Amino acid sequence: MPATDDDTLLPFSLPSICQKKVTAAFDGGLISSDGGVLLLAGVDRQLGLIDTLAAIIPDHRDPALITHTMADILRGRVFAIACGYPDADDLDDLRKDPAFKLACGRLPESGDDLASQPTMSRWENAPDLRTLFRLTRAMVDLWCKSRGRAPKTIRAQDDHPRYRRYRRHRARPSTVVAVQCAL
Secondary structure (H helix, E strand, O other): OOOOOOOOOOOOOOOOEOOEOOOOOOOOOOOOOOOOHHHHHHHHHHHOHHHHHHHHOOOOOOHHHOOOOHHHHHHHHHHHHHOOOOOHHHHHHHOOOHHHHHHOOOOOOOOOOOOOHHHHHHHHOOOOHHHHHHHHHHHHHHHHHHHOOOOOOEEEEOOOHHHHHHHOOOOOOOOEEEEOOOO
8 A cells, every 4th residue: 555645544643753744654665563653652742741751850961971861761661661562672673663763753764773772771770769759740640631620639559469469578558649639
């Protein structure tokens, strides 16, 4: 099926990269089995999730030595997990994938590759507990804003049946957290 300029069947347009229109086609060229990552990029663009979360994570790296911004690293990792690649090792292959590069704002042939597995592993181990709480709060706030009318409280429990078998080894009872939505 040849590529066309008619992408009106999608509920939103695919994000343009470097002022170039992106369309979905099945007529060859650089090939990726992860075309759905472009839909995730469109949703992320609407929600602003990754940019919001990246702004919370402190970046203690030397600015003169930074190749990948915090948002670039987080975007690649979130998209990889959402597409079924839970291990950071998968980034060594995905960093050159044309669909992933497009979804992360890079041109498939001439754009820089995404962050590598070692970069991803250093980044995943960097946030402290305070940053993790801030990230959680930001996600709750984004969720509350998406509802139109925020609930009075949100109850989050860590007693999912899948994890109950491990609880006997823990010294503390199940944690319940109540969060107020700030709109």
